[in-house]
């Protein structure tokens with residue numbers, strides 16, 4: 001897909017939100033769109049998704065199936081979570097199991113009967129993510145997908161992105177908080193005051209520092225979100241949250257043996 005000199009503004013006399021954007025995205029490529037608040041990232045992503053149309057210029061070769069996850073899922077709709085996802089699956093001619101698969105994977109099972117307007121922001125975001133993935137998208141556009149998601153769901157995003165790109169889909173994802181540590185192969189675009197720049201090197205904010213080490217900590221599952229927030233507040237970079245499945249805690253000493261390790 002190619003942006004050919006794309007300009008966009010929200011009203012005839014409004015300032016340009018995007019000026020002469022030129023860039024392309026190849027199949028299998030991940031593009032992370034960086035930039036401060038109000039820079040034009042959402043505008044760019046909505047143009048990519050076909051939600052907005054360029055005022056000047058053209059977007060060529062957009063893949064036929066586009067998955068679009070807005071920054072805020074529009075939850076004001078008369079459906080339950082399950083009703084919405086099943087209806088969207090039918091509309092997109094996805095297999096009947098597609099909604100159930102994503103409900104399971106995103107941990108939505110206990111919310112299936114809840115009306116969309118009654119969902120928490122994070123749960124509604126998961127429904128928004130699920131609807132975009134009901135049919136494998138040739139282009140997946142994620143606008144700040146980490147916002148509002150719980151710590152465990154956030155760690156699914158890099159996996160989902162990797163699955164889409166592995167099957168030849170392209171992914172465009174915006175990230176103003178620099179949570180992109182899990183997307184190491186990504187190309188970076190920077191947007192500043194409506195101007196798009198394709199970065200040729202990984203921006204410093206996305207690079208691990210040579211002086212850094214990774215410290216792994218374990219917290220109760222229910223305290224994960226809190227821990228992530230507190231670690232960030234105290235200036236640490238949180239790289240991910242994962243389940244510990246076969247983690248070997250201190251081994252039990254063999255029967256009759258004396259334990260000599262630290263207590």
Ligand SMILES: Nc1ncnc2c1ncn2[C@@H]1O[C@H](COP(=O)(O)OP(=O)(O)OP(=O)(O)O)[C@@H](O)[C@H]1O
Nearest residue numbers: 010017035036037038039040041042043044071176
């Ligand atoms: N619906 C709208 N109507 C009018 N102006 C808008 C609209 N949406 C965005 N803008 C303006 O366009 C410019 C770019 O906004 P945009 O939302 O694309 O930035 P952003 O980089 O995504 O910011 P954020 O990270 O805060 O979402 C801003 O000046 C914003 O005020």
